[in-house]
Amino acid sequence: MANTIHIDIVSAEGEIHSGPATMVFAPASGGEIGVAPRHAPLLTTLKPGEVRVQTEGGEELMFWVGGGALEVQPHKVTVLADTAARARDLDEAAAQAAKQRAEEAIRDRVGAMEIAEAQAELARAVAQLRAIEKLRQLRKGG
Amino acid sequence: MAGTKEIRVKIASVKSTQKITKAMEMVAASKMRRAQDRMKAARPYADKIRRVIGHLRVTNPTNHPYLVEREVKSVGMIVVSSDRGLCGSLNVNVFKNVLAMVREYQAQGVEVRLTLIGAKALQFFRRLKLPIEASITHMGDKPHIADLIGTVKAMLDLFEEKKIDRLLLVSNRFVNTMTQKPTLLPLLPAETVDQADLQERWDYIYEPAPDALIEYYMMRYIESTVYRAVVENLACEMAARMVAMKSATDNAGKLIDELQLIYNKARQAAITKEISEIVGGAAAV
Numbered sequence: 001m002a003n004t005i006h007i008d009i010v011s012a013e014g015e016i017h018s019g020p021a022t023m024v025f026a027p028a029s030g031g032e033i034g035v036a037p038r039h040a041p042l043l044t045t046l047k048p049g050e051v052r053v054q055t056e057g058g059e060e061l062m063f064w065v066g067g068g069a070l071e072v073q074p075h076k077v078t079v080l081a082d083t084a085a086r087a088r089d090l091d092e093a094a095a096q097a098a099k100q101r102a103e104e105a106i107r108d109r110v111g112a113m114e115i116a117e118a119q120a121e122l123a124r125a126v127a128q129l130r131a132i133e134k135l136r137q138l139r140k141g142g
Numbered sequence: 143m144a145g146t147k148e149i150r151v152k153i154a155s156v157k158s159t160q161k162i163t164k165a166m167e168m169v170a171a172s173k174m175r176r177a178q179d180r181m182k183a184a185r186p187y188a189d190k191i192r193r194v195i196g197h198l199r200v201t202n203p204t205n206h207p208y209l210v211e212r213e214v215k216s217v218g219m220i221v222v223s224s225d226r227g228l229c230g231s232l233n234v235n236v237f238k239n240v241l242a243m244v245r246e247y248q249a250q251g252v253e254v255r256l257t258l259i260g261a262k263a264l265q266f267f268r269r270l271k272l273p274i275e276a277s278i279t280h281m282g283d284k285p286h287i288a289d290l291i292g293t294v295k296a297m298l299d300l301f302e303e304k305k306i307d308r309l310l311l312v313s314n315r316f317v318n319t320m321t322q323k324p325t326l327l328p329l330l331p332a333e334t335v336d337q338a339d340l341q342e343r344w345d346y347i348y349e350p351a352p353d354a355l356i357e358y359y360m361m362r363y364i365e366s367t368v369y370r371a372v373v374e375n376l377a378c379e380m381a382a383r384m385v386a387m388k389s390a391t392d393n394a395g396k397l398i399d400e401l402q403l404i405y406n407k408a409r410q411a412a413i414t415k416e417i418s419e420i421v422g423g424a425a426a427v
Binding site: 008010011012013014015028029030040041042043044045069071072073074078080082083091092093094095096097098099101102103105106120134137138 | 287
């Protein structure tokens, strides 16, 4: 139908919604915007909030997004949703944590890692012993 | 013969091991299917973002550092591995590739910095004297992109600070259940986008400015690429484990057959010996 626009809502982990709509509302970074069919091409970022989709049947669907981006093409709206709440300092903290994990893993000489390695070594030794035993049995039996 | 009881015990123990490997095989098979679904689910987002970046680049040629090639003095590598073993040579193949590349770069006097995803990579590369910038382990069977943000950001920061001039991603590609191939994907500077995809072109209204948008999209693009690699690696891990466990189960079956044969022979020998003893005894009387 001429009076609808196709909307795709996707996140990095999966597709959330796809279908025709008569109107789409989204929380753009500059304030809430409404996108009707034949809206001008637009690229913008989204704040955390609700994306509302009005379907042909007059129903209104609501999707929560933790931020993201909105792209309007002549016949298509795409919402690229972030799955997690994002902020610059949150990202920074996550990066710090990732660095710390690496440092700890290098420093930690007898940590859990070492134990796992020791266990693997032990399993290997046991397997070798078993193989030797099996060979002996074969020689005895055959 | 004294051996028979021991052989019987041995057979029982191999049988119980076989049960475990069989169970692991089936678990891996079902987890592999789920990981593959997740892999497919991640595709639309990455495709859409790539298309938008393509548009942005064509209509707005910028010199954003993420897009500009520069002289390579230091290379950052994100290595994806599994957390657990018993998956054949999956991780070792990736590590071998990384080591070969590291040696090549070092021969050219280029420094290598690593970011490691998965416990196996951490175990392996910890022994080498290479700088490890960030790491994440134990993301489980359902990795979330939120877990990866920090790890990726650490590398992006290094790139912006010009401490690395190129960022590569090494992980396993899922070819099919039997084949997983270690692959290398350059992340930064970003590759030029296929012009063929951009037949339709239009100018967007930008809100905020294009530069900020490019930064936003590039970051999300790289995160989603890394996420996809992690999910794909998970599918590979499960496939490799499935195959490894299948051959372990088969081997256990063979071992049981062999042991059974030995057991039967030993039993027969014992009976024969007993009869000959009785016959010998009767003859003596």
